[in-house]
Amino acid sequence: MKSRWATLLLLCCCCLGHGVARTWPRSHQREAAALRESLNRHRYLNSFSHDNSTAFYGLNQFSYLSPEEFKALYLGSKPAWSPRYPAAGQTPIPNVSLPLRFDWRDKHVVNQVRNQKMCGGCWAFSVVSAIESTCAIQGKPLDYLSVQQVIDCSFNNYGCSGGSPLSALSWLNETQVKLVEDSEYPFKAENGLCRYFPQSQSGVSIKDFSAYDFSGQEDEMAKALLSFGPLVVIVDAVSWQDYLGGVIQHHCSSGEANHAVLITGFDKTGNTPYWIVHNSWGNSWGIEGYAHVKMGDNVCGIADSVSAVFV
Template identity: 85%
Template sequence: MSISNISLPVRFDWRDKHVVTQVRNQQMCGGCWAFSVVGAVESACAIKGKPLEDLSVQQVIDCSYSNYGCNGGSTLNALNWLNKMQVKLVRDSEYPFKAQNGLCQYFSVSHSGFSIKGYSAYDFSDQEDEMAKALLTFGPLVVIVDAVSWQDYLGGIIQHHCSSGEANHAVLITGFDKTGSTPYWIVRNSWGRSWGVDGYAHVKMGANICGIADSVSAVFV
Protein backbone atom coordinates (compact mmCIF):
# COMPACT_ATOMS: atom_id res chain seq x y z
CA MET A 1 0.00 0.00 0.00
CA SER A 2 1.48 3.34 -0.96
CA ILE A 3 1.30 6.47 1.15
CA SER A 4 -0.71 9.10 -0.67
CA ASN A 5 1.12 12.33 -1.37
CA ILE A 6 -1.27 14.68 0.39
CA SER A 7 -0.56 18.11 1.77
CA LEU A 8 -0.58 17.99 5.53
CA PRO A 9 -3.05 19.98 7.58
CA VAL A 10 -1.62 21.84 10.58
CA ARG A 11 -3.63 19.65 12.94
CA PHE A 12 -5.23 16.25 12.56
CA ASP A 13 -6.59 13.75 15.08
CA TRP A 14 -8.53 10.59 14.25
CA ARG A 15 -10.42 11.05 17.53
CA ASP A 16 -12.26 13.95 15.89
CA LYS A 17 -13.71 11.45 13.41
CA HIS A 18 -14.97 9.21 16.25
CA VAL A 19 -12.93 6.21 15.11
CA VAL A 20 -10.72 5.75 18.19
CA THR A 21 -11.82 3.71 21.20
CA GLN A 22 -11.40 4.86 24.79
CA VAL A 23 -8.03 4.60 26.52
CA ARG A 24 -7.62 1.31 28.36
CA ASN A 25 -5.43 0.22 31.24
CA GLN A 26 -3.02 -2.69 30.87
CA GLN A 27 -2.54 -2.73 34.66
CA MET A 28 0.32 -5.04 35.69
CA CYS A 29 0.23 -6.89 32.37
CA GLY A 30 3.08 -6.17 29.96
CA GLY A 31 0.69 -6.39 27.04
CA CYS A 32 1.20 -2.93 25.54
CA TRP A 33 2.13 -4.60 22.23
CA ALA A 34 -1.36 -6.15 22.09
CA PHE A 35 -3.17 -2.96 23.16
CA SER A 36 -1.51 -0.89 20.43
CA VAL A 37 -2.19 -3.45 17.69
CA VAL A 38 -5.82 -3.99 18.73
CA GLY A 39 -6.31 -0.22 18.88
CA ALA A 40 -5.08 0.11 15.30
CA VAL A 41 -7.44 -2.66 14.13
CA GLU A 42 -10.40 -1.07 15.95
CA SER A 43 -9.74 2.26 14.25
CA ALA A 44 -9.02 0.79 10.80
CA CYS A 45 -12.36 -1.05 10.89
CA ALA A 46 -14.22 2.07 12.02
CA ILE A 47 -12.60 4.20 9.30
CA LYS A 48 -13.88 1.63 6.78
CA GLY A 49 -17.41 2.15 8.11
CA LYS A 50 -17.74 -0.73 10.55
CA PRO A 51 -19.00 0.05 14.06
CA LEU A 52 -16.37 1.31 16.49
CA GLU A 53 -16.08 -1.43 19.09
CA ASP A 54 -13.66 -2.50 21.79
CA LEU A 55 -12.02 -5.65 20.47
CA SER A 56 -10.39 -8.32 22.58
CA VAL A 57 -6.84 -7.58 23.73
CA GLN A 58 -6.98 -10.73 25.84
CA GLN A 59 -7.48 -12.85 22.72
CA VAL A 60 -4.23 -11.46 21.30
CA ILE A 61 -2.41 -11.96 24.62
CA ASP A 62 -3.58 -15.58 24.96
CA CYS A 63 -3.48 -16.72 21.35
CA SER A 64 -0.64 -14.88 19.56
CA TYR A 65 1.82 -17.76 19.68
CA SER A 66 5.05 -15.91 18.87
CA ASN A 67 4.69 -13.55 21.84
CA TYR A 68 4.85 -13.82 25.63
CA GLY A 69 1.46 -12.46 26.65
CA CYS A 70 1.69 -10.23 29.70
CA ASN A 71 5.45 -10.89 29.81
CA GLY A 72 5.96 -8.90 26.63
CA GLY A 73 5.72 -9.24 22.91
CA SER A 74 6.36 -7.72 19.53
CA THR A 75 3.85 -5.61 17.62
CA LEU A 76 5.23 -7.02 14.36
CA ASN A 77 4.84 -10.61 15.59
CA ALA A 78 1.25 -9.85 16.56
CA LEU A 79 0.49 -8.22 13.19
CA ASN A 80 2.11 -11.11 11.35
CA TRP A 81 0.02 -13.58 13.36
CA LEU A 82 -3.21 -11.68 12.69
CA ASN A 83 -2.39 -11.49 9.01
CA LYS A 84 -1.06 -15.00 8.40
CA MET A 85 -3.67 -16.84 10.44
CA GLN A 86 -6.48 -14.51 9.33
CA VAL A 87 -7.55 -14.31 12.95
CA LYS A 88 -10.97 -12.82 13.59
CA LEU A 89 -10.74 -10.61 16.65
CA VAL A 90 -13.87 -10.89 18.77
CA ARG A 91 -15.39 -8.16 20.90
CA ASP A 92 -13.87 -7.33 24.25
CA SER A 93 -17.21 -8.18 25.88
CA GLU A 94 -16.93 -11.74 24.53
CA TYR A 95 -13.32 -12.24 25.65
CA PRO A 96 -12.62 -9.65 28.36
CA PHE A 97 -9.24 -8.46 29.58
CA LYS A 98 -8.07 -10.09 32.80
CA ALA A 99 -4.54 -8.64 33.05
CA GLN A 100 -2.86 -12.03 33.10
CA ASN A 101 -1.99 -14.80 30.68
CA GLY A 102 -4.66 -17.38 29.96
CA LEU A 103 -5.39 -20.31 27.68
CA CYS A 104 -6.41 -19.35 24.16
CA GLN A 105 -10.17 -19.57 23.69
CA TYR A 106 -11.20 -20.61 20.21
CA PHE A 107 -14.36 -19.49 18.46
CA SER A 108 -16.16 -21.28 15.64
CA VAL A 109 -15.31 -20.33 12.07
CA SER A 110 -18.76 -18.81 11.68
CA HIS A 111 -18.33 -16.57 14.74
CA SER A 112 -18.28 -12.90 13.74
CA GLY A 113 -15.11 -10.94 14.24
CA PHE A 114 -12.73 -8.40 12.73
CA SER A 115 -9.75 -9.51 10.67
CA ILE A 116 -7.05 -7.59 8.80
CA LYS A 117 -6.09 -7.75 5.12
CA GLY A 118 -2.48 -6.85 5.78
CA TYR A 119 -0.07 -4.42 7.36
CA SER A 120 3.03 -2.42 6.49
CA ALA A 121 6.06 -1.68 8.64
CA TYR A 122 8.17 1.43 8.20
CA ASP A 123 11.22 3.21 9.55
CA PHE A 124 10.42 6.93 9.39
CA SER A 125 13.37 8.07 11.50
CA ASP A 126 14.25 11.00 9.23
CA GLN A 127 10.86 11.45 7.59
CA GLU A 128 8.25 12.34 10.14
CA ASP A 129 6.25 14.34 7.58
CA GLU A 130 5.98 11.14 5.55
CA MET A 131 4.90 9.40 8.74
CA ALA A 132 2.15 12.03 9.18
CA LYS A 133 0.99 11.29 5.62
CA ALA A 134 0.87 7.59 6.48
CA LEU A 135 -1.30 8.45 9.49
CA LEU A 136 -3.72 10.35 7.25
CA THR A 137 -3.68 7.65 4.58
CA PHE A 138 -4.07 4.53 6.72
CA GLY A 139 -5.34 5.51 10.17
CA PRO A 140 -3.75 5.42 13.65
CA LEU A 141 -0.21 4.05 13.66
CA VAL A 142 1.35 1.41 15.90
CA VAL A 143 4.73 2.60 17.18
CA ILE A 144 7.29 1.41 19.70
CA VAL A 145 9.11 3.85 21.93
CA ASP A 146 11.53 4.20 24.82
CA ALA A 147 9.04 5.07 27.56
CA VAL A 148 11.22 4.69 30.66
CA SER A 149 10.80 8.39 31.44
CA TRP A 150 7.09 8.43 30.64
CA GLN A 151 6.08 7.08 34.06
CA ASP A 152 6.22 10.60 35.50
CA TYR A 153 4.60 12.38 32.57
CA LEU A 154 1.86 14.79 33.67
CA GLY A 155 1.29 16.80 30.50
CA GLY A 156 3.08 19.14 28.14
CA ILE A 157 5.25 17.99 25.23
CA ILE A 158 7.85 15.25 25.70
CA GLN A 159 10.99 16.65 24.02
CA HIS A 160 13.88 14.66 25.49
CA HIS A 161 14.52 12.47 28.54
CA CYS A 162 14.51 9.18 26.68
CA SER A 163 17.20 7.53 28.67
CA SER A 164 17.59 3.89 27.75
CA GLY A 165 17.83 4.42 24.01
CA GLU A 166 15.92 1.26 23.23
CA ALA A 167 12.28 0.57 22.55
CA ASN A 168 10.41 -0.94 25.49
CA HIS A 169 6.80 0.14 25.04
CA ALA A 170 4.18 0.11 22.28
CA VAL A 171 1.62 2.87 21.78
CA LEU A 172 -0.77 4.19 19.13
CA ILE A 173 -0.45 7.54 17.35
CA THR A 174 -3.86 9.04 16.59
CA GLY A 175 -2.85 12.49 15.35
CA PHE A 176 -0.51 15.46 15.38
CA ASP A 177 -0.62 19.17 16.06
CA LYS A 178 1.66 21.70 14.36
CA THR A 179 -0.26 24.81 15.36
CA GLY A 180 2.09 25.83 18.19
CA SER A 181 5.80 26.57 18.34
CA THR A 182 6.59 22.91 19.08
CA PRO A 183 4.76 20.48 16.80
CA TYR A 184 3.82 17.19 18.44
CA TRP A 185 2.36 13.74 17.91
CA ILE A 186 -0.82 12.80 19.78
CA VAL A 187 -0.12 9.41 21.31
CA ARG A 188 -2.61 7.06 22.94
CA ASN A 189 -1.15 5.04 25.80
CA SER A 190 -2.59 2.03 27.65
CA TRP A 191 -1.95 3.18 31.22
CA GLY A 192 -5.51 4.32 31.95
CA ARG A 193 -7.18 7.68 31.53
CA SER A 194 -5.75 9.21 34.71
CA TRP A 195 -2.23 9.11 33.18
CA GLY A 196 -0.92 12.02 31.12
CA VAL A 197 -3.46 14.06 29.17
CA ASP A 198 -6.59 11.88 29.60
CA GLY A 199 -4.44 8.84 28.87
CA TYR A 200 -2.56 10.46 25.99
CA ALA A 201 0.96 11.85 25.61
CA HIS A 202 2.18 14.67 23.40
CA VAL A 203 5.57 13.91 21.85
CA LYS A 204 7.59 16.44 19.85
CA MET A 205 7.58 15.84 16.09
CA GLY A 206 10.58 15.97 13.82
CA ALA A 207 13.42 14.79 16.04
CA ASN A 208 12.58 11.10 16.46
CA ILE A 209 11.97 11.68 20.17
CA CYS A 210 12.07 8.41 22.16
CA GLY A 211 12.56 6.58 18.86
CA ILE A 212 8.93 7.23 17.96
CA ALA A 213 9.62 7.04 14.20
CA ASP A 214 11.92 4.00 14.18
CA SER A 215 9.36 1.21 13.98
CA VAL A 216 5.95 2.24 12.70
CA SER A 217 3.19 -0.06 11.48
CA ALA A 218 -0.08 0.55 9.66
CA VAL A 219 -2.95 -1.91 9.45
CA PHE A 220 -5.22 -2.53 6.44
CA VAL A 221 -8.69 -4.03 6.76
Protein backbone atom coordinates in the same frame (compact mmCIF):
# COMPACT_ATOMS: atom_id res chain seq x y z
CA MET B 1 -1.97 8.48 49.16
CA LYS B 2 -3.58 6.05 46.79
CA SER B 3 -4.26 2.45 47.79
CA ARG B 4 -1.26 0.54 49.09
CA TRP B 5 0.44 -2.14 47.06
CA ALA B 6 0.15 -5.70 48.31
CA THR B 7 3.00 -7.06 50.41
CA LEU B 8 4.22 -9.06 47.45
CA LEU B 9 3.78 -7.78 43.94
CA LEU B 10 4.05 -10.53 41.38
CA LEU B 11 5.55 -8.77 38.44
CA CYS B 12 5.08 -10.68 35.20
CA CYS B 13 5.49 -7.84 32.81
CA CYS B 14 7.50 -6.34 30.12
CA CYS B 15 6.07 -4.59 27.13
CA LEU B 16 8.65 -5.57 24.60
CA GLY B 17 11.15 -8.33 24.87
CA HIS B 18 10.99 -11.61 26.75
CA GLY B 19 10.34 -10.57 30.35
CA VAL B 20 10.97 -12.46 33.56
CA ALA B 21 8.54 -12.58 36.46
CA ARG B 22 9.85 -10.80 39.53
CA THR B 23 8.68 -10.36 43.10
CA TRP B 24 8.97 -6.97 44.79
CA PRO B 25 8.32 -6.80 48.55
CA ARG B 26 6.24 -3.77 49.49
CA SER B 27 6.39 -1.84 52.73
CA HIS B 28 5.69 1.65 53.99
CA GLN B 29 9.45 2.24 54.10
CA ARG B 30 9.89 1.06 50.51
CA GLU B 31 7.03 3.25 49.29
CA ALA B 32 8.39 6.24 51.16
CA ALA B 33 11.83 5.69 49.64
CA ALA B 34 10.32 5.40 46.15
CA LEU B 35 8.34 8.60 46.73
CA ARG B 36 11.45 10.50 47.85
CA GLU B 37 13.27 9.22 44.78
CA SER B 38 10.34 10.34 42.61
CA LEU B 39 10.42 13.87 44.03
CA ASN B 40 14.15 14.16 43.35
CA ARG B 41 13.64 12.79 39.84
CA HIS B 42 10.85 15.28 39.15
CA ARG B 43 13.08 18.20 40.10
CA TYR B 44 15.71 16.99 37.65
CA LEU B 45 13.25 16.32 34.82
CA ASN B 46 11.51 19.67 35.28
CA SER B 47 14.82 21.54 35.23
CA PHE B 48 14.77 21.14 31.43
CA SER B 49 11.50 23.07 31.10
CA HIS B 50 12.14 26.30 29.24
CA ASP B 51 8.64 27.26 28.14
CA ASN B 52 5.00 26.40 28.72
CA SER B 53 4.97 23.68 26.04
CA THR B 54 7.78 21.55 27.50
CA ALA B 55 6.71 18.39 29.30
CA PHE B 56 6.32 18.58 33.07
CA TYR B 57 6.65 15.77 35.56
CA GLY B 58 5.27 15.02 39.02
CA LEU B 59 3.31 12.64 41.21
CA ASN B 60 1.00 10.14 39.55
CA GLN B 61 -0.10 6.53 39.95
CA PHE B 62 3.47 5.30 39.38
CA SER B 63 5.15 7.47 42.03
CA TYR B 64 5.26 4.65 44.58
CA LEU B 65 7.25 2.44 42.22
CA SER B 66 11.01 2.59 41.98
CA PRO B 67 12.36 2.97 38.43
CA GLU B 68 13.35 -0.70 38.52
CA GLU B 69 9.83 -1.75 39.44
CA PHE B 70 8.31 0.50 36.80
CA LYS B 71 10.58 -0.90 34.10
CA ALA B 72 9.85 -4.49 35.10
CA LEU B 73 6.10 -3.88 35.20
CA TYR B 74 5.60 -1.72 32.14
CA LEU B 75 8.71 -1.56 29.96
CA GLY B 76 10.67 -4.79 30.13
CA SER B 77 14.40 -5.31 30.10
CA LYS B 78 15.30 -5.60 26.41
CA PRO B 79 14.83 -3.50 23.28
CA ALA B 80 12.16 -4.62 20.84
CA TRP B 81 12.94 -7.85 19.05
CA SER B 82 10.50 -7.03 16.27
CA PRO B 83 11.35 -8.25 12.75
CA ARG B 84 12.41 -5.83 10.04
CA TYR B 85 10.55 -5.86 6.75
CA PRO B 86 11.96 -4.88 3.35
CA ALA B 87 10.76 -1.71 1.67
CA ALA B 88 9.43 -3.82 -1.21
CA GLY B 89 6.68 -5.12 1.08
CA GLN B 90 5.51 -1.71 2.22
CA THR B 91 2.27 -0.11 1.05
CA PRO B 92 3.15 3.13 -0.80
CA ILE B 93 2.16 6.30 1.03
CA PRO B 94 -0.07 8.72 -0.92
CA ASN B 95 1.35 12.20 -1.39
CA VAL B 96 -1.40 14.03 0.50
CA SER B 97 -1.15 17.61 1.72
CA LEU B 98 -0.73 17.94 5.46
CA PRO B 99 -2.97 20.19 7.57
CA LEU B 100 -1.54 22.01 10.56
CA ARG B 101 -3.55 19.80 12.89
CA PHE B 102 -5.18 16.40 12.53
CA ASP B 103 -6.57 13.95 15.07
CA TRP B 104 -8.56 10.80 14.31
CA ARG B 105 -10.43 11.34 17.58
CA ASP B 106 -12.22 14.25 15.89
CA LYS B 107 -13.69 11.69 13.46
CA HIS B 108 -15.01 9.60 16.39
CA VAL B 109 -13.03 6.54 15.32
CA VAL B 110 -10.78 6.09 18.38
CA ASN B 111 -11.86 4.21 21.49
CA GLN B 112 -11.26 5.43 25.03
CA VAL B 113 -7.88 4.72 26.59
CA ARG B 114 -7.79 1.34 28.31
CA ASN B 115 -5.64 0.15 31.18
CA GLN B 116 -3.23 -2.74 30.79
CA LYS B 117 -2.91 -2.87 34.60
CA MET B 118 -0.09 -5.15 35.77
CA CYS B 119 0.04 -7.07 32.50
CA GLY B 120 2.82 -6.25 30.05
CA GLY B 121 0.44 -6.35 27.12
CA CYS B 122 1.04 -2.92 25.58
CA TRP B 123 2.04 -4.70 22.36
CA ALA B 124 -1.46 -6.24 22.15
CA PHE B 125 -3.33 -3.09 23.21
CA SER B 126 -1.64 -0.97 20.53
CA VAL B 127 -2.40 -3.49 17.76
CA VAL B 128 -6.02 -4.06 18.79
CA SER B 129 -6.65 -0.31 19.15
CA ALA B 130 -5.32 0.25 15.62
CA ILE B 131 -7.61 -2.46 14.24
CA GLU B 132 -10.63 -0.98 16.05
CA SER B 133 -9.97 2.46 14.56
CA THR B 134 -9.26 1.15 11.05
CA CYS B 135 -12.61 -0.68 11.07
CA ALA B 136 -14.41 2.46 12.23
CA ILE B 137 -12.74 4.58 9.54
CA GLN B 138 -14.28 2.20 6.99
CA GLY B 139 -17.74 2.86 8.41
CA LYS B 140 -18.09 -0.10 10.74
CA PRO B 141 -19.15 0.34 14.38
CA LEU B 142 -16.43 1.46 16.79
CA ASP B 143 -16.33 -1.68 18.95
CA TYR B 144 -13.93 -2.78 21.65
CA LEU B 145 -12.18 -5.90 20.36
CA SER B 146 -10.53 -8.51 22.56
CA VAL B 147 -7.00 -7.72 23.72
CA GLN B 148 -7.08 -10.86 25.87
CA GLN B 149 -7.54 -13.00 22.75
CA VAL B 150 -4.29 -11.61 21.31
CA ILE B 151 -2.47 -12.02 24.64
CA ASP B 152 -3.58 -15.65 25.01
CA CYS B 153 -3.40 -16.81 21.42
CA SER B 154 -0.49 -14.99 19.72
CA PHE B 155 1.92 -17.92 19.90
CA ASN B 156 4.95 -15.89 18.79
CA ASN B 157 4.69 -13.55 21.78
CA TYR B 158 4.82 -13.94 25.56
CA GLY B 159 1.43 -12.72 26.74
CA CYS B 160 1.64 -10.54 29.84
CA SER B 161 5.39 -11.12 29.87
CA GLY B 162 5.84 -9.08 26.71
CA GLY B 163 5.69 -9.12 22.97
CA SER B 164 6.20 -7.27 19.72
CA PRO B 165 3.42 -5.47 17.82
CA LEU B 166 4.96 -6.58 14.53
CA SER B 167 5.00 -10.19 15.66
CA ALA B 168 1.34 -9.88 16.66
CA LEU B 169 0.43 -8.34 13.30
CA SER B 170 2.35 -11.05 11.48
CA TRP B 171 0.44 -13.71 13.47
CA LEU B 172 -2.92 -12.08 12.72
CA ASN B 173 -2.06 -11.79 9.04
CA GLU B 174 -0.79 -15.35 8.63
CA THR B 175 -3.55 -17.09 10.60
CA GLN B 176 -6.44 -14.80 9.63
CA VAL B 177 -7.72 -15.13 13.18
CA LYS B 178 -10.97 -13.24 13.77
CA LEU B 179 -10.80 -10.93 16.76
CA VAL B 180 -14.01 -11.16 18.74
CA GLU B 181 -15.55 -8.39 20.82
CA ASP B 182 -14.11 -7.61 24.23
CA SER B 183 -17.40 -8.59 25.88
CA GLU B 184 -17.01 -12.08 24.37
CA TYR B 185 -13.41 -12.51 25.55
CA PRO B 186 -12.78 -9.91 28.30
CA PHE B 187 -9.44 -8.63 29.52
CA LYS B 188 -8.31 -10.19 32.81
CA ALA B 189 -4.76 -8.75 33.10
CA GLU B 190 -3.10 -12.17 33.20
CA ASN B 191 -2.22 -14.95 30.80
CA GLY B 192 -4.85 -17.55 30.02
CA LEU B 193 -5.47 -20.52 27.76
CA CYS B 194 -6.33 -19.55 24.18
CA ARG B 195 -10.03 -19.81 23.46
CA TYR B 196 -10.90 -20.96 19.96
CA PHE B 197 -14.04 -19.97 18.09
CA PRO B 198 -15.84 -21.60 15.14
CA GLN B 199 -15.42 -20.14 11.64
CA SER B 200 -19.01 -18.94 11.84
CA GLN B 201 -18.13 -16.67 14.80
CA SER B 202 -18.38 -12.99 13.88
CA GLY B 203 -15.20 -10.99 14.28
CA VAL B 204 -12.54 -8.91 12.55
CA SER B 205 -9.54 -10.24 10.66
CA ILE B 206 -6.88 -8.08 9.05
CA LYS B 207 -6.10 -8.04 5.34
CA ASP B 208 -2.51 -6.88 5.68
CA PHE B 209 -0.15 -4.53 7.46
CA SER B 210 2.93 -2.48 6.59
CA ALA B 211 5.96 -1.73 8.73
CA TYR B 212 8.10 1.38 8.24
CA ASP B 213 11.17 3.14 9.58
CA PHE B 214 10.32 6.85 9.39
CA SER B 215 13.36 8.20 11.23
CA GLY B 216 14.25 11.44 9.46
CA GLN B 217 10.93 11.33 7.55
CA GLU B 218 8.25 12.33 10.02
CA ASP B 219 6.26 14.27 7.41
CA GLU B 220 5.95 10.99 5.50
CA MET B 221 4.83 9.40 8.75
CA ALA B 222 2.14 12.07 9.10
CA LYS B 223 0.97 11.33 5.55
CA ALA B 224 0.72 7.63 6.47
CA LEU B 225 -1.36 8.59 9.51
CA LEU B 226 -3.79 10.59 7.37
CA SER B 227 -3.97 7.94 4.67
CA PHE B 228 -4.10 4.71 6.67
CA GLY B 229 -5.40 5.56 10.16
CA PRO B 230 -3.82 5.54 13.63
CA LEU B 231 -0.30 4.08 13.66
CA VAL B 232 1.29 1.57 16.01
CA VAL B 233 4.70 2.75 17.21
CA ILE B 234 7.37 1.53 19.63
CA VAL B 235 9.05 4.07 21.91
CA ASP B 236 11.49 4.53 24.75
CA ALA B 237 9.12 5.35 27.63
CA VAL B 238 11.44 5.20 30.65
CA SER B 239 10.81 8.85 31.59
CA TRP B 240 7.07 8.47 31.02
CA GLN B 241 6.75 7.10 34.55
CA ASP B 242 6.51 10.69 35.82
CA TYR B 243 4.79 12.41 32.88
CA LEU B 244 1.89 14.75 33.65
CA GLY B 245 1.51 16.86 30.51
CA GLY B 246 3.16 19.13 27.98
CA VAL B 247 5.30 18.10 25.02
CA ILE B 248 7.94 15.42 25.64
CA GLN B 249 11.23 16.65 24.14
CA HIS B 250 13.97 15.25 26.39
CA HIS B 251 14.82 12.29 28.64
CA CYS B 252 14.30 9.51 26.10
CA SER B 253 16.28 8.02 23.25
CA SER B 254 15.96 6.34 19.89
CA GLY B 255 17.18 2.77 19.69
CA GLU B 256 15.89 1.98 23.19
CA ALA B 257 12.38 0.76 22.34
CA ASN B 258 10.47 -0.71 25.27
CA HIS B 259 6.80 0.32 24.99
CA ALA B 260 4.12 0.14 22.27
CA VAL B 261 1.54 2.90 21.80
CA LEU B 262 -0.83 4.30 19.16
CA ILE B 263 -0.49 7.64 17.35
CA THR B 264 -3.87 9.19 16.60
CA GLY B 265 -2.84 12.63 15.35
CA PHE B 266 -0.46 15.58 15.33
CA ASP B 267 -0.53 19.31 16.01
CA LYS B 268 1.73 21.86 14.31
CA THR B 269 -0.20 24.97 15.30
CA GLY B 270 2.12 25.98 18.16
CA ASN B 271 5.81 26.66 18.53
CA THR B 272 6.53 22.98 19.21
CA PRO B 273 4.82 20.52 16.84
CA TYR B 274 3.88 17.22 18.46
CA TRP B 275 2.42 13.78 17.94
CA ILE B 276 -0.75 12.87 19.83
CA VAL B 277 -0.11 9.50 21.49
CA HIS B 278 -2.77 7.13 22.83
CA ASN B 279 -1.36 5.03 25.70
CA SER B 280 -2.68 2.00 27.61
CA TRP B 281 -2.10 3.08 31.23
CA GLY B 282 -5.64 4.33 31.92
CA ASN B 283 -7.08 7.81 31.53
CA SER B 284 -5.68 9.09 34.84
CA TRP B 285 -2.15 9.03 33.39
CA GLY B 286 -0.76 11.93 31.36
CA ILE B 287 -3.29 14.04 29.43
CA GLU B 288 -6.39 11.90 30.02
CA GLY B 289 -4.38 8.84 29.01
CA TYR B 290 -2.48 10.55 26.17
CA ALA B 291 1.03 11.94 25.74
CA HIS B 292 2.31 14.66 23.43
CA VAL B 293 5.71 13.90 21.85
CA LYS B 294 7.68 16.44 19.81
CA MET B 295 7.62 15.93 16.04
CA GLY B 296 10.64 16.14 13.80
CA ASP B 297 13.53 14.90 15.95
CA ASN B 298 12.57 11.24 16.39
CA VAL B 299 12.04 11.92 20.09
CA CYS B 300 11.82 8.66 22.10
CA GLY B 301 12.49 6.81 18.84
CA ILE B 302 8.88 7.39 17.88
CA ALA B 303 9.60 7.11 14.12
CA ASP B 304 11.87 4.04 14.22
CA SER B 305 9.28 1.27 14.11
CA VAL B 306 5.86 2.26 12.75
CA SER B 307 3.07 -0.02 11.58
CA ALA B 308 -0.16 0.57 9.67
CA VAL B 309 -3.00 -1.97 9.68
CA PHE B 310 -5.41 -2.77 6.84
CA VAL B 311 -8.74 -4.54 7.39
